[in-house]
Amino acid sequence: xxxxxxxxxxxxxxxxxxxxxxxxxxxxxxxxxxxxxxxxxxxxxxxxxxxxxxxxxxxxxxxxxxxxxxxxxxxxxxxxxxxxxxxxxxxxxxxxxxxxxxxxxxxxxxxxxxxxxxxxxxxxxxxxxxxxxxxxxxxxxxxxxxxxxxxxxxxxxxxxxxxxxxxxxxxxxxxxxxxxxxxxxxxxxxxxxxxxxxxxxxxxxxxxxxxxxxxxxxxxxxxxxxxxxxxxxxxxxxxxxxxxxxxxxxxxxxxxxxxxxxxxxxxxxxxxxxxxxxx
Numbered sequence: 001x002x003x004x005x006x007x008x009x010x011x012x013x014x015x016x017x018x019x020x021x022x023x024x025x026x027x028x029x030x031x032x033x034x035x036x037x038x039x040x041x042x043x044x045x046x047x048x049x050x051x052x053x054x055x056x057x058x059x060x061x062x063x064x065x066x067x068x069x070x071x072x073x074x075x076x077x078x079x080x081x082x083x084x085x086x087x088x089x090x091x092x093x094x095x096x097x098x099x100x101x102x103x104x105x106x107x108x109x110x111x112x113x114x115x116x117x118x119x120x121x122x123x124x125x126x127x128x129x130x131x132x133x134x135x136x137x138x139x140x141x142x143x144x145x146x147x148x149x150x151x152x153x154x155x156x157x158x159x160x161x162x163x164x165x166x167x168x169x170x171x172x173x174x175x176x177x178x179x180x181x182x183x184x185x186x187x188x189x190x191x192x193x194x195x196x197x198x199x200x201x202x203x204x205x206x207x208x209x210x211x212x213x214x215x216x217x218x219x220x221x222x223x224x225x226x227x228x229x230x231x232x233x234x235x236x237x238x239x240x241x242x243x244x245x246x247x248x249x250x251x252x253x254x255x256x257x258x259x260x261x262x263x264x265x266x267x268x269x270x271x272x273x274x275x276x277x278x279x
Contacts, residue, residue: 002087003167007142015080022060023048052085054095061097071100107233108226109267115234121219127212129181130196131231136175138235138252140165141228145204150191152182161254170254236264 004012018028025037032038041048060081064074078099085091110118115135122128134144143161151160157174164170174182185195198204213228224230232253239249250261 005167011076012080012083015077016084019060019077019081020049022063023053023056050089052091052093052095054097057081057095058097065100075099106267107237107263108224108230109237109264110222110224110226110230110234112238114220114222114224115231117220118213118216118222121216122212124212126185126196127209129178129185130209131213131216133175133178133182134228135231135235136178137172138232139172140232141206141209145194145196145206145209147195148191149186149189149193149195152186152195154179154183164254166254166256168254170251172252233264233267236261237268240264240268 021028021030024041025032025034027033057078061074061077064077078097082095085095119128119132119135122131130144133139134141137159139147139159139161143164146162147159148162151162152174153160154174157176157179159172159174161170161172182195189195194203196204198208210228213231217226236249236253239252240246246258246261246265249264250258253261255261
């Protein structure tokens, strides 16, 4: 009802299911671990799940910390739990548990040469075009597979990204080098058709495209721990290296806060390349 993305719904439901199993003395798959806790949960019924027990929530989160899960993942569990109690059940009061400090990691950026090698190592023409467009327009994998013919403005050389992250629309560039290939891909389709359809018709699955990326990365001999999203990171970094105004890059990426975009200045060769070691 709040209009969250389907992906957010799936993640929150999965995390809460795991939390409920914990409250009932079960492991992540529902197998009973603590018979005493399980029997108590049966006796108390739904109150075990509907009452806020801060000590149990802390114990649940500490279990995740001890499993060496990232602070981002632990925070996601806490977000899901808080959403359940305060948004869904509308419980009163507060939960005195602070979010874990987030790790500040720099994005993995491919060099221009690595991007070319990556794309060349994809034999399937449709997949090759998709990877090239993800880099050339800074698209997320979810935005790419949901792209429809009506979203491509060939005259204005623009792409309308509908309901990107945060349910926000934005405009980004349509690369000149991909103009003819994209027109061929859209030929004979109606405006509501997907630009890139699966072999069976309909939308491609994100995982399929991520697998294409990883196979191409291995074939290209790229040793960086790069993922499909690295193409978007590379798009932003290379634009800044070309002298594009950071505010314009922010708009193309759809970042709400300029600080999110500024992180790319730290991995830009244009910035770091001018600094010489004293050695």
